Amino acid sequence: MSQTVDRALSILPLLAQGPADLGQVAERLGVHKSTALRLLRTLHEHGLVHRQQDQRYRLGARLFALAQEAVENLDVREIAHPYLVALNERTGHTVHLAVYEEGEVVYIDKVESRYPVRMYSRIGKPVAITVAAVAKLLLADLPEAERRAIAAKLDYPPYTPRSTPNAAAFLKELATVREQGWATDLGGHEESINCVGAPIRGADGRVVAAMSVSAPNVVVTAEELLTLLPQVRSTADAISREYSGEPATKDSA
Incomplete structure (x- = not known):
């Protein structure tokens, strides 16, 4: 698995624990904020994470829809x-x-x-x-x-x-x-x-x-x-x- 994909996937279990801001995500991944932001934007574009009004990120509705679809199938x-x-x-x-x-x-x-x-x-x-x-x-x-x-x-x-x-x-x-x-x-x-x-x-x-x-x-x-x-x-x-x-x-x- 490429390092980029690995880092992106590592964000999901972090957000499963609750909303987190950019700094918290970057710290958990051990990367610069710019790298964390790029990963979060990609996940956001696919609906897997959502940015709240307080600028914190949480898991997106698309992720839950995919999980439900997988369970049903x-x-x-x-x-x-x-x-x-x-x-x-x-x-x-x-x-x-x-x-x-x-x-x-x-x-x-x-x-x-x-x-x-x-x-x-x-x-x-x-x-x-x-x-x-x-x-x-x-x-x-x-x-x-x-x-x-x-x-x-x-x-x-x-x-x-x-x-x-x-x-x-x-x-x-x-x-x-x-x-x-x-x-x-x-x-x-x-x-x-x-x-x-x-x-x-x-x-x-x-x-x-x-x-x-x-x-x-x-x-x-x-x-x-x-x-x-x-x-x-x-x-x-x-x-x-x-x-x-x-x-x-x-x-x-």
């Missing part, structure tokens, strides 16, 4: 898919990716198990929201008032004896998931199917998606599946880093 499925495939290849089990949309938790990606036993889940299909690990992860991240409102409106079908029975139990489990940072479904939807999941977070720390590994009892026990939790969490963390624009390698998934 991020495709978590496209970013996550190679990591899901890698985890599937290591474990052999079904891997899911889900998001929360319009009151439903929906699968947006699935990598099938290598074993003959197949799960009935499908991309685009809503999950059993009161029991699924991915649903717990997504709802647990919502503000408390929203969690309570959702829990109060849900039905609690008794899929199995291990299904979540009511809103109070659901909220208690969401609180646990929120605190520990991972979730399970151990026979809550289908007695023979177990699942462990972890959240995928954006740059602001909020959960944008959730992923899970699922397997039937005939392949692995619940206890054996839970031993994969570190791999599931490290995969989710790797996806989160790439989604947030931080350095990440697929080898770390």
Whole structure:
């Protein structure tokens, strides 16, 4: 990177801390005021910084517009898919990716198990929201008032004896998931199917998606599946880093 570009980019995190005048910018960059002014003018011409009436500079509206556009165009499925495939290849089990949309938790990606036993889940299909690990992860991240409102409106079908029975139990489990940072479904939807999941977070720390590994009892026990939790969490963390624009390698998934 050229020195000029490096200096110009160094101005942005400085102004992110608050408005600064020409002297402060020059001092932080270690350059003459004339050099700092030239850099600021260039950034101003592109709308990345704005000069206030008090002659101090702040971040420009164009920068926020670009950031918002970038976030809106991020495709978590496209970013996550190679990591899901890698985890599937290591474990052999079904891997899911889900998001929360319009009151439903929906699968947006699935990598099938290598074993003959197949799960009935499908991309685009809503999950059993009161029991699924991915649903717990997504709802647990919502503000408390929203969690309570959702829990109060849900039905609690008794899929199995291990299904979540009511809103109070659901909220208690969401609180646990929120605190520990991972979730399970151990026979809550289908007695023979177990699942462990972890959240995928954006740059602001909020959960944008959730992923899970699922397997039937005939392949692995619940206890054996839970031993994969570190791999599931490290995969989710790797996806989160790439989604947030931080350095990440697929080898770390």
